[in-house]
Amino acid sequence: MKKIVCATDYSKNSVSALKYAYALSKKINAELIILNIIEYPTIWNSDVPKPTFSDFESGAYQAYQKLLSEFCTKHLGAHFSSQNVTLEVKSGDDVENEILNYANSVQASLLVLGVNGMSALKELLLGSTTKTLISKSNIPVVAVPDGSKLEAFENLVYATTLADEDIMAIKKICDVFGSIVAKLEVVHVSEKQDDVSMSKIEAFRTKLNSQFPTSNIELKIIYDDDVFETLKNYLKEQDVNILGMLEREKRVVWKNLFHRDLVKRLEDSANIPLISINQESVLS
Numbered sequence: 001m002k003k004i005v006c007a008t009d010y011s012k013n014s015v016s017a018l019k020y021a022y023a024l025s026k027k028i029n030a031e032l033i034i035l036n037i038i039e040y041p042t043i044w045n046s047d048v049p050k051p052t053f054s055d056f057e058s059g060a061y062q063a064y065q066k067l068l069s070e071f072c073t074k075h076l077g078a079h080f081s082s083q084n085v086t087l088e089v090k091s092g093d094d095v096e097n098e099i100l101n102y103a104n105s106v107q108a109s110l111l112v113l114g115v116n117g118m119s120a121l122k123e124l125l126l127g128s129t130t131k132t133l134i135s136k137s138n139i140p141v142v143a144v145p146d147g148s149k150l151e152a153f154e155n156l157v158y159a160t161t162l163a164d165e166d167i168m169a170i171k172k173i174c175d176v177f178g179s180i181v182a183k184l185e186v187v188h189v190s191e192k193q194d195d196v197s198m199s200k201i202e203a204f205r206t207k208l209n210s211q212f213p214t215s216n217i218e219l220k221i222i223y224d225d226d227v228f229e230t231l232k233n234y235l236k237e238q239d240v241n242i243l244g245m246l247e248r249e250k251r252v253v254w255k256n257l258f259h260r261d262l263v264k265r266l267e268d269s270a271n272i273p274l275i276s277i278n279q280e281s282v283l284s
Contacts, residue, residue, distance in 0.1 A: 001084075002030035002109040002176065005139075007037070007099045010067065013114035015075050017144040020273060021112040022076050022085070023151045027180050031084045033106060036068050037098045038091040064089045096132045103139050110176050112142045134247050138281040140172050142242070143274045149241060154182040158244035159231060160219075162188055162204040167211055168282035169246045173275055174212070177242070184217045187234065189227045235272060244275045246282070 006021035008014040018034065025032035038060055068087050072080055092098035103111050113130045134141045156177060160166040170186065186208060188201075205219050224230035235243060 002028060003033060003106055004030050004110045004112060005033045005035055005099075005103045005106065005108040006112040007035045008068070008071065008114075009036070010071050011114065013146050015114070016146045016148055016150065017112050017114040017142075018072070018075055019150045020142070020144045020148060022080065022083075024110075024112075024153065025085075026083060027151075027153060028176065029084075030109065031086065033086045033088055033108070034068065034072060035088045035090065035099065035102060036064055037095045037102075038064055038089060039093065039095050060091075061089055096136065099133060100137055100139075103137070108139050110142060111137055111139050112144060115143050115145045134276045135278070137278055140176065141276050141278075143276065145271050145273070147271050148273050152241040153177060153180050155239060155241045156181045156184045156244060157235060157238070157240045157242075158184065158186045160186050160188050160204075161246075162200055163246075164207070165279055165282050166204075166246055167207055169244065169277035170208075170217070171211065172277050172282065173244045174215070177275075178215070182216070184215070185238075186217060186219045187222060187231070188220070189222045189224060189230050189234075191223070191225050191227065240272055242273045242275055244277070246279055247276045248279045 004021050004025050006018055008018055021032055021034075024030070065087065068089060072085070072087065076085075088102070090098055090102060099111070111133065113133060115130055130141075130143050134143065156173070158166070158170055158173065166186070170184075174181075174184070201219070201221060208217060208219055222230060222234065234240075
């Protein structure tokens with residue numbers, strides 16, 4: 001059985017991620033693990049009742065386990081616990097690494113997160129936990145913005161640079177979503193028709209068809225001067241449910257736009273979930 005790990009910090013943004021992960025787990029019959037990391041330097045700022053110092057560790061775990069159960073009951077309903085759902089509370093002084101270590105330890109197929117975290121000040125100083133995890137995770141990461149369609153998974157677009165790594169990234173996405181996706185479009189946006197040769201397009205199409213011979217995967221090439229706006233508008237016009245992209249370790253120029261920056265801009269502005277695959281995970 002596939003496993004989905006959904007990390008939560010009880011913030012408003014994490015509610016959409018929780019509901020999305022729950023709906024997806026039911027759709028693909030996966031085990032859902034809802035994870036909360038107790039970060040000791042910030043525990044005193046929470047709304048959880050403060051245990052005395054002598055029983056700090058046991059008191060904190062008990063309080064957070066209760067809070068996690070109440071949070072899930074509130075947003076998923078009273079019967080969520082009977083639907084292959086596990087609640088986990090762990091501790092650590094580095095939330096990002098603790099989430100990644102846990103997800104790897106249970107061999108998760110997917111990591112689901114809200115786009116932003118609880119503390120605006122902390123996000124400003126340290127950067128988004130979600131963005132950090134996207135850049136470090138060997139497991140596909142779904143970033144779920146507030147206001148996403150939480151039970152729609154059928155229409156998926158993958159934004160490609162026509163690189164071989166994209167084929168491997170698409171395979172990782174299909175491993176999770178393949179049984180429920182009705183249409184998967186692989187889209188490349190180029191500023192000018194001369195920027196990408198027909199031979200490169202056809203070579204990529206051939207590789208795509210050889211890897212997915214029976215799938216309803218279609219390659220689409222779009223020419224426009226503004227890559228970001230064109231892709232964002234296309235997602236809206238086609239009523240796309242989820243966008244897939246490769247998180248590249250090295251900066252790869254897509255004319256004047258870096259692919260890595262495009263991932264971040266779409267994460268910040270699009271109102272659909274973004275599934276990001278780390279380049280290192282497909283090359284290892």
